Amino acid sequence: MADLADQLGWCITTKDYLNDLINEIENIGKAYEKMIEELKQYGYFNELAKQLIKNQQEFQKEVESLKKYIANEHLDYIQQQTDSISATLRRLLNK
Amino acid sequence: MASLKKIYFGDYTKEGYDTGFKDSKNNLPKNRFKFFKIVHPVNWIWNFNNAWETFQRNYDKGYIDNEKVAHNVYYIENNIKKGANTMRENQYATQLTILNSFEADLLSLKQRLSQLNDSYSKQINVLKGLGFMEDYTNTLQTRYVTFESKISDMLSMIDKHLQTIADHKDEIEKLLQNAKG
Numbered sequence: 272m273a274d275l276a277d278q279l280g281w282c283i284t285t286k287d288y289l290n291d292l293i294n295e296i297e298n299i300g301k302a303y304e305k306m307i308e309e310l311k312q313y314g315y316f317n318e319l320a321k322q323l324i325k326n327q328q329e330f331q332k333e334v335e336s337l338k339k340y341i342a343n344e345h346l347d348y349i350q351q352q353t354d355s356i357s358a359t360l361r362r363l364l365n366k
Numbered sequence: 367m368a369s370l371k372k373i374y375f376g377d378y379t380k381e382g383y384d385t386g387f388k389d390s391k392n393n394l395p396k397n398r399f400k401f402f403k404i405v406h407p408v409n410w411i412w413n414f415n416n417a418w419e420t421f422q423r424n425y426d427k428g429y430i431d432n433e434k435v436a437h438n439v440y441y442i443e444n445n446i447k448k449g450a451n452t453m454r455e456n457q458y459a460t461q462l463t464i465l466n467s468f469e470a471d472l473l474s475l476k477q478r479l480s481q482l483n484d485s486y487s488k489q490i491n492v493l494k495g496l497g498f499m500e501d502y503t504n505t506l507q508t509r510y511v512t513f514e515s516k517i518s519d520m521l522s523m524i525d526k527h528l529q530t531i532a533d534h535k536d537e538i539e540k541l542l543q544n545a546k547g
Binding site: 274277278281284285288289291292295296299302303306309310313314315319322323326329330333336337340341344345348349352 | 457460461464465467468471472475478479482483485486489492493496497498502505506509512513516517519520523526527530534537
């Protein structure tokens with residue numbers, strides 16, 4: 272019982288870390304876009320803006336890829352375990 | 367005809383004004399005695415005083431008018447130049463602020479990614495001690511290797527982007543100094 276509670280705690284904490292990571296990279300992805308828009312408003316040189324746009328697109332692509340990877344390969348997997356532990360705990364508590 | 371009228375009345379208004387204006391434009395010192403080079407020989411004996419009077423009075427007027435024009439043009443040009451420089455300075459300073467702010471965001475993300483990666487790594491390390499099934503722990507440990515590699519790739523990409531931003535900041539800083547100079 273104690274082991275299961277620890278395992279459930281582990282699952283919840285780990286999912287929090289991973290969700291935090293996704294939020295952080297998503298926020299910077301938005302900040303990247305915002306920075307370019309602001310620079311354009313202040314007459315940023317086209318040549319320089321083009322480099323930043325290229326980098327921003329590369330960043331966004333990586334963000335999407337990493338998000339998808341974490342969601343499919345880690346969060347889903349840990350969620351399955353969470354559901355399984357929760358169900359077991361419920362069964363034990365109902366006995 | 368005009369020349370006859372000028373000689374008859376001894377009216378050197380135009381000549382005086384034009385000569386004064388031209389001398390001032392060419393940055394020459396005032397020299398009203400140019401009158402003696404242009405005065406018609408008849409006026410040496412006819413209406414000389416009026417000719418001399420109109421010439422020198424209008425010479426001064428022409429000379430001063432050019433100075434006013436030159437000063438005004440200089441003033442306007444100078445102000446336009448100053449205004450344009452101030453605008454450019456503000457523009458570049460704002461661009462630098464925006465770049466600095468995003469650079470700080472990227473540096474902060476780098477730190478957070480490293481921290482979260484460490485946290486996940488520690489979680490993976492304590493898996494076995496918590497009594498999870500071996501299949502489960504092995505799968506997650508294997509997946510963590512790929513995860514870590516992806517985070518490392520992302521950190522490298524961020525470093526590359528930080529370098530681009532540093533290069534841009536150098537460019538804008540130079541432009542700002544030029545606008546100030």
